[in-house]
Amino acid sequence: MTNDLFDLDRAKCLKCGACVRDCAFRALRADADGYPSMAYPDRCMRCQHCLAVCPSAAIAFDGKRPDDSVPAGGLELPSAASVENWLRTRRSMRSFAKEDVDRATLDRVLRALGNSPTGCNARALTFNCLPDRASMDRFRQLFIKAIERHRDGQKLLPRWLAVPAIKLRNGGEDMFFRNAPGMLIVTSDETDKAVATPREDVTIACANFELLANANGIATCWCGFLNLVQKEVPELLEATVGIRRTTPFYAMLFGRAAVRYRRGVQRDGYAKVVYMDGAGAAD
Ligand SMILES: Cc1cc2nc3c(=O)[nH]c(=O)nc-3n(C[C@H](O)[C@H](O)[C@H](O)COP(=O)(O)O)c2cc1C
Structure with a gap:
C-alpha cells in the first residue's frame, strides 16, 4: 500500500x-x-x-x-565502559590550540548531529557554525561593537559583562569565548508551531555535539555566557550573526585542545539517586 x-x-x-x-x-x-x-x-x-x-x-x-540506512548493531558501537569512561573524563576545554579544526571532520560531525532527538520529532534545528579562527575573530569584533553600541545607548551594563568586554576589546583575556577557534550555535525555530520543546532540543543537540566532537578529537566548552549576554543585550545575535532575538539557542565552543587532563574528577557522590519504587505505597 x-x-x-x-x-x-x-x-x-x-x-x-x-x-x-x-x-x-x-x-x-x-x-x-x-x-x-x-x-x-x-x-x-x-x-x-x-x-x-x-x-x-x-x-x-x-x-x-x-x-x-546505517545497519543497527551491524557497525561497531562504543562499549558501555568507553561511554562511561568518556563521561568520567570529559572536560570543559578553556585552552585551545591555534590551529583550526579540520573542516571535513567538522562537517561529518555536524551532519551526524541531525540525528539528535527533538520533541515530537520536530526537526527544526539549525547548526550555525563559525568554523575557524578567522570567522571567530570577526565575530568577536562584532560582539564587542554590539555591546559598546548598547552601552552607548545609555543602557547600563552589569560589571560581570562590562569588565571582561573591555579586556576582550583590549586584546586581553577572552572570558566569553575562551579564545576558541570555533563555535557552534544551535538554534530552533520559534515561528514553527510544531516545535514543542525548542530549548530542550537545542541543549540536547549541544550535548550530542560534545560527545561526537570529543570522539573525533575535538575539544569543547559549553558557552552559557552567550545566553547571559544576549539577555542583557537582546540585539546581540541579530547584530553579530543574524539570528533573531526571539530564537532559542545554545552554543558550544570547540577547537583542538591545548591542555591535557591526566585523570577524571571525582563526582560520584554529588548527584542524589532516588529510587521511587515505594512511591505512593502509603496511599
Ligand atoms: C549549560 C552550561 C553552560 C556553561 N557555560 C560555560 C561558559 O559560558 N563558559 C565556560 O568557561 N564554561 C561553561 N560551562 C562549563 C562548566 O563550568 C563546567 O561544565 C563545570 O565547571 C564542570 O567542569 P567540566 O565540564 O570540565 O566537568 C558551562 C557548562 C554548562 C553545562
Missing part, C-alpha cells in the same frame, strides 16, 4: 505487525489483508520507526529507502 510517506513493498512484507505496534501515535494499522498502511497520516510524526523496525526492509518512508 503506497501513501506519500509510507511506501510498502508487499513482496517483502512479512505481515508481522512490528511497524504497526511500534508506531507511537497509531498512524499505521494492519488492513484486513494483514498488510500495514498509513491510515492516519495526520498523526504521523515522521520518526521513521516503521522503516527502522521492519525485519524484512519492506518499508520506505518519505522517499528514504531502508537499504540506505
